[in-house]
Amino acid sequence: MPHRFPLNTDKAPNAVLEVILRLKVKDAMSKTIFSAKKNDNLRQIQHIMRDKGVTGIPILEDDRLIGMISVNDIISALDYGYINEPADNYMTKSLIVLEDDMPLSFAVSYFDKYPYRRFPVINKEKKFVGMISSRDVLSALLHELNNEITELENKLNxxxxxxxxxxxxxxxxxxxxxxxxxxxxxxxxxxxxxxxxxxxxxxxxxxxxxxxxxxxxxxxxxxxxxxxxxxxxxxxxxxxxxxxxxxxxxxxxxxxxxxxxxxxxxxxxxxxxxxxxxxxxxxxxxxxxxxxxxxxxxxxxxxxxxxx
Amino acid sequence: MKLSSLAEKTGLKILTNSETDPEIESGYTSDLLSDVMANAEEGSVLVTIQAHKNSVAVASQFDLPAIVICNGRSVPQEVIDTAEGEGIAIAQTKDNQFEISYKIKKAIMENAL
Missing domain, CATH: 3.30.565.10 (Histidine kinase-like ATPase, C-terminal domain)
Known part of the structure; x- marks a missing residue:
C-alpha cells in the first residue's frame, strides 16, 4: 500500500474542494527545473542531483520530455557499474505526466494512485513546463486555504x-x-x-x-x-x-x-x-x-x- | 481620448483584452506608489516600470483606468489577469518613462484640438 495523500476529496468541506478545483497544476508546480539531455552520462546527472538537492531529473530534447532519471536509477548505476554511460539507455521512458491546466485535484489523486513522489508537467503543446511534488501541492494548498479562511473570517466578523x-x-x-x-x-x-x-x-x-x-x-x-x-x-x-x-x-x-x-x-x-x-x-x-x-x-x- | 487610439498614436502595445478600452484624460509618471496615490489625478494613465499586482491595486483604488509599463519590461500573465478582473487596461512600451510620457501628453493635447 503506497503512502496515501492525506486529503479525502469525497469528504472534504466545500471550501477545500473549491480550492483544489480552482487551483491549477501550474499554480503549484516548480518552474525552476534542472534538466539533462539524453547523451549526458549518469555521473553528470548525479552531480546535478547532489549540487541542486533534487531527487529526480527530467531528460529533455528541445522542450520535450523524453525521460526521467531518479535517485534509484543512480543507485543502480553505481551498484552495477554503468554510472559513466549516457542517460538514454537507463532513463524511465514511459512516464506519468500532468498537464499544467488540470485542476490541482488531479495532482492530489495522482499522488494517491501512483507510487511516485513527483510528476513532470507538460502544457497543451506537449512542452515540458515544470515538476510538481507533494510538497508543492501542500504549500500551494496552505497558501490558498490561508487566504480563503482569512476571507471567511472577515465575512463572519x-x-x-x-x-x-x-x-x-x-x-x-x-x-x-x-x-x-x-x-x-x-x-x-x-x-x-x-x-x-x-x-x-x-x-x-x-x-x-x-x-x-x-x-x-x-x-x-x-x-x-x-x-x-x-x-x-x-x-x-x-x-x-x-x-x-x-x-x-x-x-x-x-x-x-x-x-x-x-x-x-x-x-x-x-x-x-x-x-x-x-x-x-x-x-x-x-x-x-x-x-x-x-x-x-x-x-x-x-x-x-x-x-x- | 480612447486608450486604443492613444496606443495607435504612441506605439503602445495593449496587453489586456479589448473589452477594456478606457478614456484617458491625463497621465502621471512615477515608480513610487505612495507618490502615485498622493498626486495622480483620476482618469490618468499611470506610466511606470512597476509591473506587479500592487500597481493594479493602486490604479483600481485611485481610479487610474490604464497602466503603461516602460522599458519593455515584461508583465506576468497573472498581473494581466488581475487587471482584466479589475477593469484596468495594461499596455507596454519599449520607450522609457520620459519618452512615452512626452508622446502621451502630445497625443492627448493634439486630440483635444
Missing part, C-alpha cells in the same frame, strides 16, 4: 455589530502578503461610495487606508485594519502585533524609511506612507511600544474639510 447609522469593518492583514494588500482599502472605498461621500473624501480615505494597510504588510508581524464610519467620521485604524516603533516622531517625517531593497524595488518604502496619511487625515494619532505593536488612528470627516 463584519456587519454583525453594526448599529444603525454606523458601519464597522475589520480585516486581517498578513506580513508580506502583497498579493492581498489593498483589499481592505478597496472595501472601504465601496462603502464610502455607497454612502455618496464626495470624491475628495473617498480619495483621502483611500490614501490613509491604503498606506496603513501596506505598512502592516511591509513593516509589521501582521495586524488588522479597522474601519468605523458613523454620521460624521470615517475612523481608519491600523493595529499590528509588533515589532513596534522606537521614535514615532521620526517615522512620520517624509523621506524617513526603514524599508529594505526589495520592498523599495516594488515602489514602496519611499518614506511617504505615514506623512501622506497624516496629510490627508483630519485627525491623526500614533502610539507604539517596542516589542508590542503599533496603533495608528486617522479620522477623516465624512462631510469633507472646511475649505475656508
Amino acid at each position: 463584519n456587519g454583525r455589530n453594526d448599529v444603525p447609522g454606523s458601519i464597522t469593518r475589520e480585516y486581517s492583514i498578513q506580513k508580506f502578503d502583497f498579493e492581498n494588500a489593498g483589499k481592505a482599502s478597496f472595501e472601504l472605498k465601496k462603502i464610502l461610495k455607497g454612502l455618496n461621500a464626495s470624491r475628495q473624501v473617498v480619495r483621502r480615505a483611500s490614501v490613509a487606508s491604503y498606506e496603513l494597510e501596506i505598512n502592516i504588510a511591509i513593516h509589521s508581524n501582521g495586524g488588522k485594519m479597522r474601519f468605523e464610519i458613523d454620521e460624521s467620521n470615517i475612523i481608519i485604524e491600523a493595529v499590528d502585533f509588533g515589532p513596534g516603533i522606537e521614535d514615532v516622531d521620526l517615522v512620520v517625517q517624509e523621506g524617513y524609511s526603514t524599508a529594505n531593497e526589495w520592498i523599495r524595488s516594488m515602489g514602496f518604502g519611499a518614506g511617504m506612507g505615514l506623512s501622506n496619511t497624516k496629510r490627508v487625515a483630519d485627525e491623526f494619532e500614533i502610539q507604539s511600544e517596542l516589542g508590542k505593536g503599533t496603533h495608528i488612528k486617522s479620522i477623516i470627516y465624512l462631510g469633507g474639510r472646511d475649505e475656508a
Whole structure:
C-alpha cells in the first residue's frame, strides 16, 4: 500500500474542494527545473542531483520530455557499474505526466494512485513546463486555504455589530502578503461610495487606508485594519502585533524609511506612507511600544474639510 | 481620448483584452506608489516600470483606468489577469518613462484640438 495523500476529496468541506478545483497544476508546480539531455552520462546527472538537492531529473530534447532519471536509477548505476554511460539507455521512458491546466485535484489523486513522489508537467503543446511534488501541492494548498479562511473570517466578523447609522469593518492583514494588500482599502472605498461621500473624501480615505494597510504588510508581524464610519467620521485604524516603533516622531517625517531593497524595488518604502496619511487625515494619532505593536488612528470627516 | 487610439498614436502595445478600452484624460509618471496615490489625478494613465499586482491595486483604488509599463519590461500573465478582473487596461512600451510620457501628453493635447 503506497503512502496515501492525506486529503479525502469525497469528504472534504466545500471550501477545500473549491480550492483544489480552482487551483491549477501550474499554480503549484516548480518552474525552476534542472534538466539533462539524453547523451549526458549518469555521473553528470548525479552531480546535478547532489549540487541542486533534487531527487529526480527530467531528460529533455528541445522542450520535450523524453525521460526521467531518479535517485534509484543512480543507485543502480553505481551498484552495477554503468554510472559513466549516457542517460538514454537507463532513463524511465514511459512516464506519468500532468498537464499544467488540470485542476490541482488531479495532482492530489495522482499522488494517491501512483507510487511516485513527483510528476513532470507538460502544457497543451506537449512542452515540458515544470515538476510538481507533494510538497508543492501542500504549500500551494496552505497558501490558498490561508487566504480563503482569512476571507471567511472577515465575512463572519463584519456587519454583525453594526448599529444603525454606523458601519464597522475589520480585516486581517498578513506580513508580506502583497498579493492581498489593498483589499481592505478597496472595501472601504465601496462603502464610502455607497454612502455618496464626495470624491475628495473617498480619495483621502483611500490614501490613509491604503498606506496603513501596506505598512502592516511591509513593516509589521501582521495586524488588522479597522474601519468605523458613523454620521460624521470615517475612523481608519491600523493595529499590528509588533515589532513596534522606537521614535514615532521620526517615522512620520517624509523621506524617513526603514524599508529594505526589495520592498523599495516594488515602489514602496519611499518614506511617504505615514506623512501622506497624516496629510490627508483630519485627525491623526500614533502610539507604539517596542516589542508590542503599533496603533495608528486617522479620522477623516465624512462631510469633507472646511475649505475656508 | 480612447486608450486604443492613444496606443495607435504612441506605439503602445495593449496587453489586456479589448473589452477594456478606457478614456484617458491625463497621465502621471512615477515608480513610487505612495507618490502615485498622493498626486495622480483620476482618469490618468499611470506610466511606470512597476509591473506587479500592487500597481493594479493602486490604479483600481485611485481610479487610474490604464497602466503603461516602460522599458519593455515584461508583465506576468497573472498581473494581466488581475487587471482584466479589475477593469484596468495594461499596455507596454519599449520607450522609457520620459519618452512615452512626452508622446502621451502630445497625443492627448493634439486630440483635444
